[in-house]
Amino acid sequence: MLAVSAVLGILALALAWPVPVALSRADWPARTPAAALALWQAIALAGGLSMIGCLLAYGSSPEGSLPATVVALAPHLFDGPLPPGFGVAEIAALTLAVAVTLLLLLNLALVAVRAERERRRQHQLIDLLSDPLPGEPRTRVIATPVPLAYCVPGIRTATVLTDGLIDALSPDELGAVIVHERTHLDQLHHLVRLAFRAWHSAIPWFPIANRAERSVVTLTEMLADDGARRAKGDDALRSALERVGNAGESASFADAASGADPDGAMLAARLDRLGSGSNASRDARGPRIAALAASVVLVAVPLAGYAAILGIVP
Amino acid sequence: MEVLWTNDAALTANELRDTLAVRDEPGRTVATTTMLTVLSRLERKGFVARTRDVRPHRYHALLSREEHTAELMHEVLDRSADRDAALARFVSTATAGEAATLRRLLDELAHR
Secondary structure, three states: OHHHHHHHHHHHHHHHOHHHHHHHHOOHHHOOHHHHHHHHHHHHHHHHHHHHHHHHHHHOOOOOOHHHHHHHHHHHOOOOOOOOOOOHHHHHHHHHHHHHHHHHHHHHHHHHHHHHHHHHHHHHHHHHHEEEOOOOOOEEEEOOOOOOEEEEOOOOOEEEEEHHHHHHOOHHHHHHHHHHHHHHHHOOHHHHHHHHHHHHHHOOOOHHHHHHHHHHHHHHHHHHHHHHHHHHOHHHHHHHHHHHHOOOOHHHHHHHHOOOOHHHHHHHHHHHHHHOOOHHHHHOHHHHHHHHHHHHHHHHHHHHHHHHHOOOOO | OHHHHHOOOOEEHHHHHHHHHHHOOOOOOOOHHHHHHHHHHHHHOOOEEEEOOOOOOEEEEOOOHHHHHHHHHHHHHOOOHHHHHHOEEOOOOOOHHHHHHHHHHHHHHHHO
């Protein structure tokens, strides 16, 4: 049981620091965003599972499995002597495991509730202020010169455009923007983003969570871009991105491209992919297969650890 | 809501119903009670206010359409964590152009 704890601990450490740093610096995710997104989710899931599993395995080592430990400790939960073999370290590990689990789950619930409230408010205002765009279902137009496009995900969805945006873009470019937003909605990107948002807000002092959330947001944007490219072509999307991203003065864009501002860097990365053409997708086969295989292995290791902790395998 | 926005004076539920009946197809009038239900719902959400000192109560829009729009744009452009989780923008950079346009809109509203 101590060996299981050690293996899971090493995995948790690796997934908390070197692996996410390496992945967020790699350049292959831009070529195969779907596989990279799967890998990020595997890292987050495996990281959380192995951290909690490491504590559980250590805490239940005197009895050999978690169910046996619960049986041994339950009668003495509030008083009485500790059963033989259990010391302060074991009890602390078990308590910490429960606390971390609760922290992560409660935070997920909290972030989900807040996002839902924000969406409901958005729908109220959108219902009152916007008109439907003819020919495009669930797409609304708001009368304001601010050039803006966004979508409200959830059970009830809406894609919102502004007059300012429609004036600024050609019909093809506008079509690309609409398909981009619809791809977000169809692929349920908000759920992945929500999970990483919750992870980040549960451990805000942890620099990796910030980096992970940023990468996940960029990858979902790239996936939505791919949807728009398939439907409307690279050129329409590129000019739409340049025009909306560049709606103000060119100075702000030059700053952004230098990487000083993370949002600008994200826009630059998205534009970069559009220039590289179709041979990029051929190069992506190796990374894609490697990323998917790594995802499966990453999740399988802590699950095997849990089988040992629960006493299913010796 | 549209009628309340275009009317400067506050309206009673009956007047509002009659205006709506004339504007939409004649002959399709909603009941006053329905009107009151809709109005109280709008009141709860903070879109309309009512004057309670005379009966029947008179309703007026709390904010103009432009003010609501500016507020909505403000919420979408605001990059706080909760908003980020709830919405997905095409380009997340709040560009100088968007910010400047929004500021001008808010100024215009403030000077009115």
